[in-house]
Amino acid sequence: MSTADQAVQAGPARPASLGPVLRWLRFFWSELSLIFRRPRNLAMLAVIAAIPVLLGVVLKVSAPAAGNGPAFVNQVTQNGVFLTLAALVVMLTVFLPLAVAVVAGDSVAGEAASGTLRTLLTVPAGRTRLLLVKFSAVLVFCLAACLLVAVAALLTGFLLFPVGRVTLLSGTTIPLADGLLRVLLVVLYATAGLAAIGAIGLALSCLTEHPLAAMAALMVIVIASEIADSVSQISAAHPYLPTHWLLSWDGLLRAPVDSAVTEHGLLSFAAYAVIFGSIAWARLGAADITS
């Protein structure tokens, strides 16, 4: 059952009995169940949860020498909490953006391709509301994916490695509970970064009727942005790249917390979300949906 079917049923059936807020929630819920019941997405989430476990097992079997490998990896054997951060560092470059691309790219183009978008737009729900619901659902997916990484990594880390006070980048230690709180903040920051990528995907998804095209285009943008971010000759343009701030949560792990960089990153994500959200809004409102 597509969102459209549910919305149609929910809409005209008992319009008077449902307040606007409840109708929104219902629409939102149907969109969420669409995302989280799709076998493709579930398989993707399973892979996302498996990678931190795999990483933990690999590190248990053979720990890398100090100073080698990605950040935090050499700390995992001493404190399992760092498996979360190591997993996020590893996955924020490709795996998580890829998952977001699949969901965001599919969100509007998928409905256009299957013909349900037309039905959906006949409901007097409003295209703006449709878009807001779609973006909120993508946002929830970003949060779910990041939390899944964190929880899978935490469980693996707690099982395989010792756990204790958390050493910050500055060399000072904080209690485990405070450390977990900081990990949660990192997860929320990463979610915001992925949501900005999701907004780009949503705009692309409104531009085409082929979900695969939107997904591929978003991945091309993400990878091109990451490559451009590593070219030092254009360092002046780096702060404006969509992926530049994805790992800038390191300020949260310093003592005292250095929020300046993190705030800058959040502003960048907000700017991307606003620009591409409005592009999606303009496109969805202006275009004839042909199928």
Added chain:
Amino acid sequence: MNLGSFPRRRARWAVPAGALCAVGVVAVASTVASAHSVPNLPRRSAEQLLAGLQAAETRPPAPMTGTVQVTIALGLPSLPSAAGVNTPFSALTGTHQFGIWYASPTRFRLAEQGSLSETDLRRDGSRVWLWNSRTQTATRLLLPGQARGRTGSIRPLPAGPLSSPAAISALLAVAGRSTAITVGQNVTVAGRPAYQLVIKPRTSKSLIGRIDIAIDAARHIPVQLAVFARGAAQPSVQIGYTSLSFGQPAGSNFSFSPPPGAKVRTVSASALLPSASPAGSASQLPGVPAGSKASSVYGWYVVPGVASTHRVAVYAGGRQVQLTPAALRQQLSRVPKSERPGLRRALKLHLHFSFTSPQQLPAIVRSQLQRLGVLGTTTPSSTAPQLLGNGWLTVLRTAPVPGLAQLLRQLSGRQAITSAYTATGPTSNSALGAATAGSDLALPRALAEVATPVRGSWGSGRLLRTSLVSLLFTSDGRVLIGAVTPSVLYADAAG
């Protein structure tokens, strides 16, 4: 389909366009406003600004918390990414951020905040710790006995790349005929209004176009230093505060105990600190102990004092020698009349040098030290790098680097093969790799590979030229480096 409630189709696109413009305006405005706002300040002459700097230098630095950003864009060519080359080079390019927490000369913290990493230097009284988050290593630096609990006369490190006036003083030492010092446009640095001192070399052989020094209007401390290559609009090197606030930082910044699981090492810091000289041997009296004659002076500065209480302190051969005002007057009376203003000016400006070779001292100071017998007239040992020329045209020349001459020969040989057969076989590569394996030649090799072969009456070698720095590898394995045109390097290589 009912579109009546929607704005007209074209008009909708005004929203994303507007959003893009708004974001662009905000982004540009925030950077431009902070970088280009010109605060209104009472007019000051260059002399007044220098006097302010000088006065600020005599006061101990105030407790503060700040962030310093270092941006380096030397225009180096992209290097072949050989293993081990990235590490030294990442330090030479790009942007680096440092957090500074400063309470007193014996309590401070300096943190290099890299991406997902941090290196901290903390000093809390006699305890000095170096922390590296990448390697999870805590290194305890053992201070020599006399430095515990007090600083001696050493300026505190985190008072910064800026508050330490060595670079500025060195420039002022060459002021006059070789240098023009003017007042530039006022700037805002770290949200604080600042004057700007513009220093320009008069010689055209220097690659440095100008050096801008921003001086905080309220506290007269240098807050930003920008080095421009000749003709460049953007600085090649810029060091400046991005945030700066005064007040006692939290004590938790200074104390440190190694976190569980970290590797802990202990290293003696005597080799790192110039103040390592035993205080007992420092003579407060005029004249110099016979044993103090040393072939290498590595420090020379004027101890700030009021009016006539300045002292010239000299570090010689691991010992500190101070001259009292009486001795200073006596020395001054021996100085030829024509040289006196220069020496007086040097004394007045509280020059603070930290040098590795006597050649770095201003000629007038060098000659005085030689007269005192502190500085030997013998040539420095052949293995130490030498400084040639003076002022803006100073060039550093290393002793022949072991293996470098051979490497250069191999490079030119490989080039001949390349041009003849347009193919570099893996054999030649591996031969070169074997020649340099296990040595410290990775960086010179990478640099030499991108350098262009040059030859002239002075000899032959390979030249690497960037906007700010020229680097010459001579065929005998020496390296000459300076912010000068290649012709100066050639002249020094011949000499």
